[in-house]
Amino acid sequence: MTGSPKPVTVRDAVIDLLRKLGMTSVFANPGSTELPMFRDFPSDFRYVLGLQEAVVVGMADGYAQASRNASLVNLHSAAGVGNAMGNIFTAYKNRTPMVITAGQQARSILPFDPFLSSAQAAELPKPYVKWSIEPARAEDVPLAIARAYHMAMQEPRGPVLVSIPVDDWDRPAELVTPRAVSYEVRPEPVALEQVGAALDACERPAFVVGAAVDRAGAWDQVVALAERHSARVFVAPMSGRCGFPEDHRLFAGFLPAMREKIVTLLGGHDLILVLGAPAFTYHVEGSGPHVPAGAALYQLTDDAATAAWTPVGASVVGNLRLGVSDLLARRAPPVRPLPAPRTPRPVAVPAWPMSTAFVLQTLAGLRAAGDIVVEEAPSARPVMQGYLPMTRSGTFYTMDSGGLGYGMPAAVGVALARPGTRVIGLIGDGSSMYSIQAIWSAVQLKLPLTFVILNNARYAALQDFAPEFGFADTDPVQGTDLPGIDFVSLAKGLGCPGVRVSEAAALRDALSAALRSATPVLLEVEVE
CATH class of the missing domain: 3.40.50.1220 (TPP-binding domain)
Incomplete structure (x- = not known):
């Protein structure tokens, strides 16, 4: 006689559904209430560890945008979701499809306000998710994740969240058959x-x-x-x-x-x-x-x-x-004369200290057209727009939100989604400190990723913006100087080789070597 078939659990049904949806990379930072989700972790899945929840969501954002499919994120209850909220906000503004699962304490002890519970789990991430839910029953979890996926993928795309009590994973459930859903709506x-x-x-x-x-x-x-x-x-x-x-x-x-x-x-x-x-x-x-x-x-x-x-x-x-x-598809109109061409920017010349324009002009000359730039250097963006042109689809990513801490982990996620493609993380010194832990993930994943840190020792965007709010040119802007940060040492501490460039004459060779590296490297460039 053969034994009775093993009953299907919530975990079985969720893993089966995720596999069918092509969501086999899990971006996560582990917590106690999520551990049962990962017991008997399937060999065809990949756990992508981030050392802080904002890094996790940033990596998942870049991965989803570059892969054009929703990414899967696992966060730890209220504290983990709270740590991730800055980049959840950015994912919402970026219109990034993302299914976030968040741990929750066991249902049986929720009435007693237990340690590490989330009192209003579905409300916590609002208004910066398209939809959120803590299912009423354990057996509803797989269907909730299926609905979350479709919500995330429907235009305008965005993140969604499903809160899952820790004791749900071993409860019985039914397998979910993915449905074919058309997400693109033709304009009227x-x-x-x-x-x-x-x-x-x-x-x-x-x-x-x-x-x-x-x-x-x-x-x-x-x-x-x-x-x-x-x-x-x-x-x-x-x-x-x-x-x-x-x-x-x-x-x-x-x-x-x-x-x-x-x-x-x-x-x-x-x-x-x-x-x-x-x-x-x-x-x-x-x-x-x-x-x-x-x-x-x-x-x-x-x-x-x-x-x-x-x-x-x-x-x-x-x-x-x-x-x-x-x-x-309409009939072509009569040919119009071309408008006047755009005035070219002047050529940037080497100087000491180096100008940001010279750095980006040099990078433009070395970068292949298909290389991907992930940027988070707000004060350098106007200069980048003049000296580092983007000429192909899918080769530029930054944050629509204005929130910092997205760029470094997003570069990791983009590189993971586009194997073999050179990714350049163009990051300001102030921005980099929000999610510097992303370097460790890049090293562990052995990605062809070049981090270029533009170090001007300040939050330059705020200083440049201060006159809009009545500051005189000579007025100090409190809290905007950033002296004494050694990015090369920080990178080495996370397992990544780093090089500092202070002289214009050394820039080209240093950039060339960094762009050839098959594994992560950080280039700190001191600019004016």
């Missing part, structure tokens, strides 16, 4: 027809592209649409991805997050088409019109909430690739 044809007719009738169109262009795989379609209409193309303020080749004849530059400056830069255009971005993201209080006088604004966005608050113009909601493809 009549509304797109109005956009297309307006494009055909205008004389001087401008496009403003955002991160959703790259997220949706609409890069080639947007380039073709811009070329068809001879439209100048700007990048939207605070965009976390590159949506248009920055060496293209029609590329016009980057919009700042200031209303009056946006209106000035868009002046002279009679139609503005915003693709995959808010219209517009502002950073400081402004006044006056949102678009130049005489200009009509149209927006194609995957986010109905963004369309709802757009102050002027007409918005169409739907998938960017499908929408732009439908615009391209």
Whole structure:
């Protein structure tokens, strides 16, 4: 006689579901209430350890964006979710699909407010998750994770959270068969027809592209649409991805997050088409019109909430690739003359101390076009936009949120999702200290990752921004100087070789060697 079949547990059902969804990499930092999830850990799964919860979520963010599938995160109850909240906020703003499982104390002792419990587990991460739940019954956990996955993948994508009591994993459950769900919604044809007719009738169109262009795989379609209409193309303020080749004849530059400056830069255009971005993201209080006088604004966005608050113009909601493809299917309009080309930046020259422009110009000359840049150097970003152009889809990532601590772990996650591809983590000295532990994970994973730390010994973005809030040029800004940090020693302590470069003459050779390394290396570059 044969024995009775082994009963299916919640753990069995969840592992089976995750395998079928292609979510076999678990980004985690271990805690007691999560241990039963990992008993008899399957050999085809990978546990990616981060040394702090913010690092865990940052790695999962980069991995999900580069792999185009939801990533799986495991956090420890309330304390772990709390530590991770900064990068959960960033994942929400990045529209990154992510399923977060969080440990919870056993159901039987929850009425007694036990140690390491989460009193309102589903409420804790709000409002920066799309959906969160602590299932009413243990047997509901697999279905909750299935629903969470579909919620995370539906546009606009984003993180979700499922809180799982520690005693749920060994309870009986049923296997879940994944369903086929279409996540891309085609924009309404009549509304797109109005956009297309307006494009055909205008004389001087401008496009403003955002991160959703790259997220949706609409890069080639947007380039073709811009070329068809001879439209100048700007990048939207605070965009976390590159949506248009920055060496293209029609590329016009980057919009700042200031209303009056946006209106000035868009002046002279009679139609503005915003693709995959808010219209517009502002950073400081402004006044006056949102678009130049005489200009009509149209927006194609995957986010109905963004369309709802757009102050002027007409918005169409739907998938960017499908929408732009439908615009391209229209009859081509008469050929327009090309707009005036963008004025090139002056060549940066070597000096002591080195300028950030010289460093990034040198990096641009050495970097292969397919190398991926993950950036978190806010004060250097305007310089990067002039001296380190992004020319291919999927080669640039930064945070849409403005929160620090994303860049270093995200670079690890991107490198893990794109095996064999060179990833460059371009990080400011202040930013790096939020998630420096990510270096250890990169070393353990043996990734071809080059960390370039731009060390100006200060929170330069705050000092540069202070005049907007009434500081005189000579006024000190408290808490913004960062002297005495030795990044080479920090890297070596985490198992990563490091090199410091202070002289312009040594930069090229040091960068070349770092970009050839098959394993992680950190380059600390002292800049003015």
